[in-house]
Amino acid sequence: MSDDISDGTGLGDGPGVEEELLEEELRQAASLLDPVPPALLQSAVDAFALRDLEARVAGLTFDSLVDAIPVRGAAAAPRMLTFTAGEVTLDVELTEDGLIGQVLPPAPARIEVLTGPRPSTTATADDMGRFTAPVTPSGPFALRLHTTDETVMTEWLRA
Amino acid sequence: MMIGTIPSAAYHDVPYTRGGTVERSEVGALVRSAVDGDAAAWKAIVEGLGPLVWSVVRAHRLSDADAHEVYQTVWFRFTQHLDRIREPEKAGSWLASTARHECLKVHRQARRLLLTDDPQMLDTVSEGGEPEQALLETEEAAAQGERVRRLWQAFEELGERCRQLLRVLIASPPPSYQEVSAALDIAVGSIGPMRQRCLRRLRARLEARGTV
Numbered sequence: 438m439s440d441d442i443s444d445g446t447g448l449g450d451g452p453g454v455e456e457e458l459l460e461e462e463l464r465q466a467a468s469l470l471d472p473v474p475p476a477l478l479q480s481a482v483d484a485f486a487l488r489d490l491e492a493r494v495a496g497l498t499f500d501s502l503v504d505a506i507p508v509r510g511a512a513a514a515p516r517m518l519t520f521t522a523g524e525v526t527l528d529v530e531l532t533e534d535g536l537i538g539q540v541l542p543p544a545p546a547r548i549e550v551l552t553g554p555r556p557s558t559t560a561t562a563d564d565m566g567r568f569t570a571p572v573t574p575s576g577p578f579a580l581r582l583h584t585t586d587e588t589v590m591t592e593w594l595r596a
Numbered sequence: 597m598m599i600g601t602i603p604s605a606a607y608h609d610v611p612y613t614r615g616g617t618v619e620r621s622e623v624g625a626l627v628r629s630a631v632d633g634d635a636a637a638w639k640a641i642v643e644g645l646g647p648l649v650w651s652v653v654r655a656h657r658l659s660d661a662d663a664h665e666v667y668q669t670v671w672f673r674f675t676q677h678l679d680r681i682r683e684p685e686k687a688g689s690w691l692a693s694t695a696r697h698e699c700l701k702v703h704r705q706a707r708r709l710l711l712t713d714d715p716q717m718l719d720t721v722s723e724g725g726e727p728e729q730a731l732l733e734t735e736e737a738a739a740q741g742e743r744v745r746r747l748w749q750a751f752e753e754l755g756e757r758c759r760q761l762l763r764v765l766i767a768s769p770p771p772s773y774q775e776v777s778a779a780l781d782i783a784v785g786s787i788g789p790m791r792q793r794c795l796r797r798l799r800a801r802l803e804a805r806g807t808v
Binding site: 452453455456459460462463464465466467468469470471472473474477478480481482484485487488490494500502503553575576577579590592593594595 | 635638639643647650654664666668669672673676678680702704705744747748751762763765768770791792795796799
């Protein structure tokens, strides 16, 4: 049963029967000890309601978490994000006091801060396209921007 | 612990399909139905590929809170990706890859917030075993409980690369090698040999403890 543990032969043929069985047993252990939490499963099922067929999706084009060079001692700097959909750009800063942003080209707009399939917080962009929302998202969030012409929705991110 | 490359071409170019409640060949059709607004198809996708996403998240050792947020973010983003998807049958690879990227971002964020290089601090391993252990106390599971616990413990103690690879491979239904490749950013051709080696290691550990 155990004579082929470390002889190093049979490589390249993929796992043997015993390894396959062990993997299957481990799979069952994972299903028992570390399954997808039911609430999360439900949340992903419910997420289908988040689909917005009208909105153009603005992709993340800058994330200070990834794209900025970390500066020692500047850990408290707010995270800065840029989303782009065609000619529309949305700059967002996640500060401790809330969310600050600007729509470019500048235009008045209504902005929803989404955190899931629940009702959202709304902010209004002024003539310069600037807006603030008194919420600091934690976890998944997206912004939906309604201008006079169209709806743009940012890619979902984890704050 | 690093795992060397074992010379092998056995898994190159071999489409690796394994059975499961949702056959991977069905994923493309389910995605197309979901695009057309079929909520039941969406649910089937979540049930079929959710365990893969969860496995990728777990493979990256996030805290429970971070793991939950990443899992949700991945699915929320998939609702946006759905209508632009070019290869519906590769939805699993997209989900796995998106999950990996989000996990890496969490690590990056943690590093900045902590302002420390102490790996102990970064390794915010969840104590996910605790609540589930109660499950093992239930009557039907009690007999197998001890063995399952020992198996899981031996698995958790494997080297990081083996633990990661196996955690993704043991998603249920089992992922394709393309999905595993997307989940861990490793070449499809190296998965088979690594998988074999890691399982042998796990078995050796169990045997050393007389648990086989």
